Amino acid sequence: MSTSVFNRRWAALLLEALSRHGVRHVCIAPGSRSTPLTLAAAAHRSFICHTHFDERGLGHLALGLAKATGEPVAVIVTSGTAAANLYPALIEAGLTGERLVFLTADRPPELINCGANQAIRQTGLYASHPSLNIDLPRPSPDIPARWLVSTVDSAMAHLLHGALHINCPFAEPLYGGDEQQHEAWSAALGDWWQGTQPWLREADPHQVLQEPDWLFWQQKRGVVIAGRMSAEDGVRLAAWAATLGWPLISDALSQTGQPLPCADLWLAQPRARALLENAQLVVQFGSSLTGKRLLQWQEHCQPEEYWLIDSLPGRLDPAHHRGRRIRAAVNEWLDLHPAQTGLPWSGDLAALAQETFEATSEYLANRFGEAQLAHRLPTLLPENGQLFLGNSLIVRLIDALAQLPAGYPVFSNRGASGIDGLISTAAGVQRATAKPTLAVVGDLSALYDLNALALLRQCSAPMVLIVVNNNGGQIFSLLPTPAWERQRFYCMPQNVDFSHAAAMFQLNYACPENWDRLQQAVEQGWRHCGTTLIELQVPPSDGAETLQHLVQQWAVN
Incomplete structure (x- = not known):
């Protein structure tokens, strides 16, 4: 029975380490092999536990929690295809930046590739889609507690977007035992248990810098494209573009108020495209544009430079423009690049957008x-x-x-x-x-x-x-x-x-x-x-x- 008790101590330390990095919500699916993780989560006073019988839905529930809170969210599932059902949510998080921590229970190594029930090859299950992977060993008192906690701390310090997959093999038995066993293993961390800080603190070296020629470019004819961003960023970006006098073409997910509404309609008009051809600089904030006409214009526009600003890594520009790919949060970048008041240069684009909106209202009345x-x-x-x-x-x-x-x-x-x-x-x-x-x-x-x-x-x-x-x-x-x-x-x-x-x-x-x-x-x-x-x-x-x-x-x- 000492195995079952140590499994739970191991899981309790693992989840306590996650709580030190802002995890508050834990999503749990039913399963036996995941019992150490489930019981540890249920016993933790800081966690809000959510349950669902469908792992695919559970992964997306966690995704929604992470979207709305901006915090990392943990998911606990049992071994086998339960883990495979998390794949769609993991892929989505990798593309949109939410932080998920997938804790997949697993059979120990001696039960893999030998016909054991509910045992699949879970190491590397998600291929290149997680931002980080940890393949834990079978829990053992021979492995110091400080190794486990610092391993988790290091991974969470680097989890800036996407998913962390922690594969957790547990040997049987999974239930019962004297809860006082193996206390010394946990106690080796001393007064860390009474605190709230990670055992190992690593700093993110990423720093957002001001574009040295921003004063030059803001005097040019610019166009702003707004993709997916937070509500606060959307409001601030709309005011920033208005101050510069630059037209703002907004996606439905931008939360900017879409000052030029119905862009997917009026961008079909040659007159609108001719006006926008005069842009010397296009600055896109956020990715994942929806409108077909906006995507077509974005692909074919040829400004002197095209800047794309998003906190996610990667190019994020399917048109491969010449310009700058700046990894920064919208609010950080706007802080460093204040707008000087300028006159609108895009002629009657605002009137055209309003005319389009009113005509659409009349047609759909x-x-x-x-x-x-x-x-x-x-x-x-x-x-x-x-x-x-x-x-x-x-x-x-x-x-x-x-x-x-x-x-x-x-x-x-x-x-x-x-x-x-x-x-x-x-x-x-x-x-x-x-x-x-x-x-x-x-x-x-x-x-x-x-x-x-x-x-x-x-x-x-x-x-x-x-x-x-x-x-x-x-x-x-x-x-x-x-x-x-x-x-x-x-x-x-x-x-x-x-x-x-x-x-x-x-x-x-x-x-x-x-x-x-x-x-x-x-x-x-x-x-x-x-x-x-x-x-x-x-x-x-x-x-x-x-x-x-x-x-x-x-x-x-």
Whole structure:
């Protein structure tokens, strides 16, 4: 029984070390091999423990918690395919920067490659996608406690983005034993147990520097592109660009207030592109741009220099412009590069954007569907709340047709841009902040993560989940997919409604047939402390066709 007791001491030290680096939320899936980790997490007074029976959803729940808190989040799963199911969330975190710590329990080495049950090769399971890996040995009193704690400390000091995978083999027995055994092993760390600091503290040498020629460049004709960033950064960037007199083209995830709304429409117009060709400098803050026309303009623009500023590593510029790739947080960079007041140089671009927005409002006034939902989405947002956007067609419609309020928190999974785990991620965002949350996803996204509706039964504030049911992956209607194969191999209509899913998970449900009923259902959702699933049943290709029509309309104006 001494093995089971030492396993738990080892796990307790491992989790205590993680707590010293800001881990507060721990997401746990059921399993026997992970018992030492689960019991250690449950006994730790600083942890908030979340549980879910689906490891794929659990990984995305952790992703949402990390997005909303900005803190590292730990995940505990058992051995075997349980660990493999974390892969999508790990990949997403690597692309969007959230810090996750995956603690995968494992069989000891003598049970690998010999036909033992639930034993797979977990060393290097996630290939190059984690930022860091630790393959721990089998717990042993012969290994000093200071080795384990300093190994974790060193890894966490270098975990600036993405995931840390810690593979944790545990030999049986896993249960029982005298809890007083092996006290000396833990006690060797002395008064460290009474403190809150890591055993080993390593400093990050990365430093953001001022561009020496910034005074020269800010007197040029500049364009600012805003990708994914925090609400605070979005507001500040909008003011910075306005002071310079530079046009700001914003993604839906920028939270800048999109001062030039409907960019995906007016960028189709030759007059707009001709104005923007005069830019001498383009400065992009944040990555993961959504709009097709913005991506096309970004690819083909040829300023004297192109600067891309993001705290993530890597190039992040698929067009490979000549210029500067600056690794810095938006707020850090703006601190070092104040804006001098300048006159707007881009002519009537602001008037064109406003004209586009007003014409879009008029066109969609009496057209109930996902395009109207996208355009009017700001009117449904809860006060002091937050928004989570799904992928595929709906995020493109919102990016193209809506003007979201400045500084209003917006979250999404726009790294790998998959449809897996979207509801689970939204659940994590809600749990992290306890704010009223509006989430909008498509029907296939909802089906793909249907298990996550179980997570929405435990909301500490009102949550409204709008499922846009256009009967399939209608994003493919925007692409030149062969018409005769589109339905079967791309859109894959499922012909389902979500009333039964809402009933199974005991969620409130509504299926409004017009805009007034939709507003009423959403408003009622904000008055209910729980989750309301609102299904918006719309004609399959109407949203894609509406976007195509509006783009074509502005392309010829």
